[in-house]
Amino acid sequence: MMTLRKYLKQSATYKIFTQFGIMFHDFVDTLGKITMMGLRVIKGILSGQIRPRELIIQCERFGISSLPITLSIVGMTSIIVASQVAHEMVKQGGGNFIGLLMTMLIVREVGAIMSGFALTSMIGSSLASELATMRVTEQIDAIDVLGVDSVSYLFVPRVLSGFIMMPLVVIIASFVGVIVGAVTSDLFAGLSYRAYFDSALLGLYMKDLGVCLLKSATFGAAIALISCSCGYYASGGAKGVGLATNKAVVWSFISIVILDMVFAIIFFF
Amino acid sequence: MSIEVKNLVKAFDDKKVIDDISFKVDDGEILAIVGFSGSGKSTVLKLICGLIPYDSGEIITSEGDIAMVFQYSALFDSLDVEDNISFALHERKELRKKYTEDEIRKIVSEKLQLVGLKGIESKFPSELSGGMQKRVSFARAIVTNPNTILYDEPTAGLDPMSSTLIEDYIVSLKHEINAASIVVTHQMSTITRTADRVIMLYDGKIVFEGTPQELLKQETPYTKQFVMASLDGPMQMQA
Numbered sequence: 001m002m003t004l005r006k007y008l009k010q011s012a013t014y015k016i017f018t019q020f021g022i023m024f025h026d027f028v029d030t031l032g033k034i035t036m037m038g039l040r041v042i043k044g045i046l047s048g049q050i051r052p053r054e055l056i057i058q059c060e061r062f063g064i065s066s067l068p069i070t071l072s073i074v075g076m077t078s079i080i081v082a083s084q085v086a087h088e089m090v091k092q093g094g095g096n097f098i099g100l101l102m103t104m105l106i107v108r109e110v111g112a113i114m115s116g117f118a119l120t121s122m123i124g125s126s127l128a129s130e131l132a133t134m135r136v137t138e139q140i141d142a143i144d145v146l147g148v149d150s151v152s153y154l155f156v157p158r159v160l161s162g163f164i165m166m167p168l169v170v171i172i173a174s175f176v177g178v179i180v181g182a183v184t185s186d187l188f189a190g191l192s193y194r195a196y197f198d199s200a201l202l203g204l205y206m207k208d209l210g211v212c213l214l215k216s217a218t219f220g221a222a223i224a225l226i227s228c229s230c231g232y233y234a235s236g237g238a239k240g241v242g243l244a245t246n247k248a249v250v251w252s253f254i255s256i257v258i259l260d261m262v263f264a265i266i267f268f269f
Numbered sequence: 270m271s272i273e274v275k276n277l278v279k280a281f282d283d284k285k286v287i288d289d290i291s292f293k294v295d296d297g298e299i300l301a302i303v304g305f306s307g308s309g310k311s312t313v314l315k316l317i318c319g320l321i322p323y324d325s326g327e328i329i330t331s332e333g334d335i336a337m338v339f340q341y342s343a344l345f346d347s348l349d350v351e352d353n354i355s356f357a358l359h360e361r362k363e364l365r366k367k368y369t370e371d372e373i374r375k376i377v378s379e380k381l382q383l384v385g386l387k388g389i390e391s392k393f394p395s396e397l398s399g400g401m402q403k404r405v406s407f408a409r410a411i412v413t414n415p416n417t418i419l420y421d422e423p424t425a426g427l428d429p430m431s432s433t434l435i436e437d438y439i440v441s442l443k444h445e446i447n448a449a450s451i452v453v454t455h456q457m458s459t460i461t462r463t464a465d466r467v468i469m470l471y472d473g474k475i476v477f478e479g480t481p482q483e484l485l486k487q488e489t490p491y492t493k494q495f496v497m498a499s500l501d502g503p504m505q506m507q508a
Binding site: 051134137138139141142143144145146147148153 | 343
């Protein structure tokens with residue numbers, strides 16, 4: 001005869017609660033590890049453990065190699081928005097505000113968030129799989145046994161490069177996005193470049209630029225920190241590398257959205 | 270005395286993997302830790318070099334570096350052989366100040382010669398055979414002249430000739446740098462050709478301690494089962 005305990009263990013409710021328990025435990029565990037790594041990175045930077053050669057390599061990886069895909073994504077987002085909005089705004093008599101709308105949208109949101117997503121999928125996933133492979137092949141253990149702090153060696157140049165390079169990538173991507181918006185508005189709604197850029201400059205404030213840069217730097221550091229942490233704590237061979245990469249991408253995406261919301265509340269509420 | 274382990278205990282999820290073991294290794298001595306897979310051999314090495322913390326007990330080592338040669342070499346695949354070997358010299362502050370670039374190059378070349386390799390400084394690990402990778406990892410381990418060297422299954426996955434070569438290097442390094450060495454292995458040739466003493470682990474405990482010759486005499490049920498590679502005996506493989 002089935003006992004009550006056994007019955008409960010087989011029930012769907014028990015399984016759902018168990019699953020939620022595991023997910024919650026995993027969430028708290030990952031958050032704790034990322035926070036701890038973040039503090040160690042700050043400590044590493046403040047104590048001058050910056051390796052210039054490695055920093056340059058990571059800056060090139062974060063900035064230059066990611067630029068084509070980032071520019072394409074921001075440019076295409078600009079085409080999608082402008083092609084749908086420009087024609088309608090000109091029809092409703094608001095053609096002179098298309099430039100303002102596009103600039104505000106790109107500088108305040110699209111540039112940073114789309115670049116963040118592009119860099120997560122391109123650089124974040126590569127950082128996570130790189131460190132996860134190093135973990136499962138004992139390369140990280142080897143760094144520690146050789147008397148070198150693996151966190152400072154691996155994390156500091158990567159997180160710092162994200163912090164430095166992401167604002168540069170976002171500035172270039174936003175600039176391209178605004179230009180693409182002008183070309184799209186001209187093609188779809190016959191709006192002159194002059195009308196577009198006159199209003200574009202009206203919508204551009206120093207505060208927006210400042211927030212955009214700060215937000216981008218935060219996104220860059222967060223992507224690198226999360227991705228490196230997920231890779232660093234990987235275990236269990238090829239499957240572990242896959243899981244770590246997956247986790248890094250999911251956590252980075254969610255963090256970008258949460259950080260974006262926090263910035264919006266702090267600076268524009 | 271170079272390494273002394275006293276009443277060491279380590280558990281994972283309430284399962285004691287290392288259960289109150291004690292042993293000593295002197296300078297210039299090679300101790301082989303043997304046992305079936307899952308008996309806790311590699312865990313002992315990781316505890317000694319500080320990669321994982323132990324729950325209780327004591328590990329006393331002489332001042333100086335502890336080096337480890339990993340089972341699958343663990344060479345940094347993004348760095349060439351020279352950068353792999355000189356990694357600690359470049360990345361550790363106190364060593365970076367001590368040596369010039371020319372001196373580092375000279376040290377790398379010397380360590381490569383010690384393991385019988387020459388002129389491969391600019392090659393990447395993926396361009397080397399398994400045996401060569403293992404020898405490069407030896408060179409990387411001894412670059413700081415450690416007084417303790419830990420070998421985790423140094424001949425696993427190698428052909429018999431490469432294994433013999435690696436075993437010879439373990440012995441010659443012992444004479445060369447007079448380090449205390451621990452070799453984790455389950456290969457009989459590695460035990461008999463390199464070790465001065467042997468301890469056998471089973472279920473986290475030491476079940477035999479003696480010389481390789483005493484191990485081969487098979488005077489206890491444990492040594493008999495291990496040497497005969499038999500499934501019948503006091504040691505049962507975990508399912």
